[in-house]
Amino acid sequence: MSTLPAIPLLHESGGKQAKHALAKSRVQLLLGLFLSTGIGLLAYRRRSLSRSGVAGAVVTGTTTFGLGGWAWGLSLIFFFVSSSLFSHFRARDKAAIAADKFSKGSRRDIGQVAANGGMATLLALGYGATPSPVTRELLQAGYAGVIATATADTWATELGVLSPHPPRLITTGALTTPGTSGGITSLGTGAAILGALASGLFFWILRGCRRSLLALPLIALISGTIGNLFDSFLGATTQAMFYCPACDQETERQIHNCGARTRSLRGLPWMTNDMVNFLSTLVGGLAAMLLQLPFLRSKHPPDFV
Numbered sequence: 001m002s003t004l005p006a007i008p009l010l011h012e013s014g015g016k017q018a019k020h021a022l023a024k025s026r027v028q029l030l031l032g033l034f035l036s037t038g039i040g041l042l043a044y045r046r047r048s049l050s051r052s053g054v055a056g057a058v059v060t061g062t063t064t065f066g067l068g069g070w071a072w073g074l075s076l077i078f079f080f081v082s083s084s085l086f087s088h089f090r091a092r093d094k095a096a097i098a099a100d101k102f103s104k105g106s107r108r109d110i111g112q113v114a115a116n117g118g119m120a121t122l123l124a125l126g127y128g129a130t131p132s133p134v135t136r137e138l139l140q141a142g143y144a145g146v147i148a149t150a151t152a153d154t155w156a157t158e159l160g161v162l163s164p165h166p167p168r169l170i171t172t173g174a175l176t177t178p179g180t181s182g183g184i185t186s187l188g189t190g191a192a193i194l195g196a197l198a199s200g201l202f203f204w205i206l207r208g209c210r211r212s213l214l215a216l217p218l219i220a221l222i223s224g225t226i227g228n229l230f231d232s233f234l235g236a237t238t239q240a241m242f243y244c245p246a247c248d249q250e251t252e253r254q255i256h257n258c259g260a261r262t263r264s265l266r267g268l269p270w271m272t273n274d275m276v277n278f279l280s281t282l283v284g285g286l287a288a289m290l291l292q293l294p295f296l297r298s299k300h301p302p303d304f305v
């Protein structure tokens with residue numbers, strides 16, 4: 001029993017460290033709760049979030065900030081603030097070009113928040129749960145890819161619609177109308193690439209510009225662009241589109257802004273806009289984790305592979 005005195009000693013200091021880490025993460029979780037509640041309520045007052053959207057933002061904000069730390073939490077805020085700024089940019093012009101997508105009544109509800117923030121929340125939970133540095137490194141890259149995709153998508157949507165040239169479908173190249181799912185413009189794609197890179201650079205700076213993480217901005221750029229292209233691809237192929245008989249208009253929504261129930265026009269009924277957003281962040285996150293593999297600092301393989 002007492003043949004190996006080094007082991008109980010090691011355990012003791014490990015236990016102290018774990019207790020310290022737990023206390024630190026509790027403070028961090030509380031800070032995350034306060035910060036995300038404050039930002040959520042501000043967004044509610046500015047009409048960017050609905051009540052259920054605030055609840056979703058608080059859950060996502062608390063987990064990412066509480067388990068991922070400052071860099072994770074502030075990256076989420078970077079996505080949210082930059083997207084809000086761009087959505088207010090030339091808002092009237094956009095409502096005139098594509099009323100359905102940019103109408104004033106479009107507060108983000110919990111479904112929309114979960115679609116963009118669900119993957120981020122899951123990665124933060126995994127990051128907080130695993131002690132393995134290599135797995136944490138991978139999950140961190142995945143998080144950067146998720147935020148890059150969400151940022152790329154929003155920047156592309158908010159700026160691409162202002163393109164002087166009409167969008168083309170990503171699949172066939174056929175001309176389509178602004179605001180149509182699956183339609184891309186060079187302005188929108190440029191904004192997507194820039195958004196992905198900006199979010200990655202921001203994350204890298206927050207992580208202290210570490211040389212070991214030098215690949216992260218590039219990984220965010222590539223994975224965010226892949227996620228955004230996948231979003232457009234689903235939009236052009238399987239995304240559910242509906243038709244509002246009251247307004248004689250195509251829409252992505254089952255209940256139109258006018259309040260009327262729409263009917264299914266094409267696409268898979270369950271492939272809603274929220275589902276498309278969720279799947280594209282999933283693809284962006286996976287792409288980032290794959291791209292991170294050659295840069296893993298430890299020589300040991302991750303514990304779940």
Ligand SMILES: [Zn+2]
Pocket residue numbers: 244245246247248256257258259260
């Ligand atoms: Zn309608």
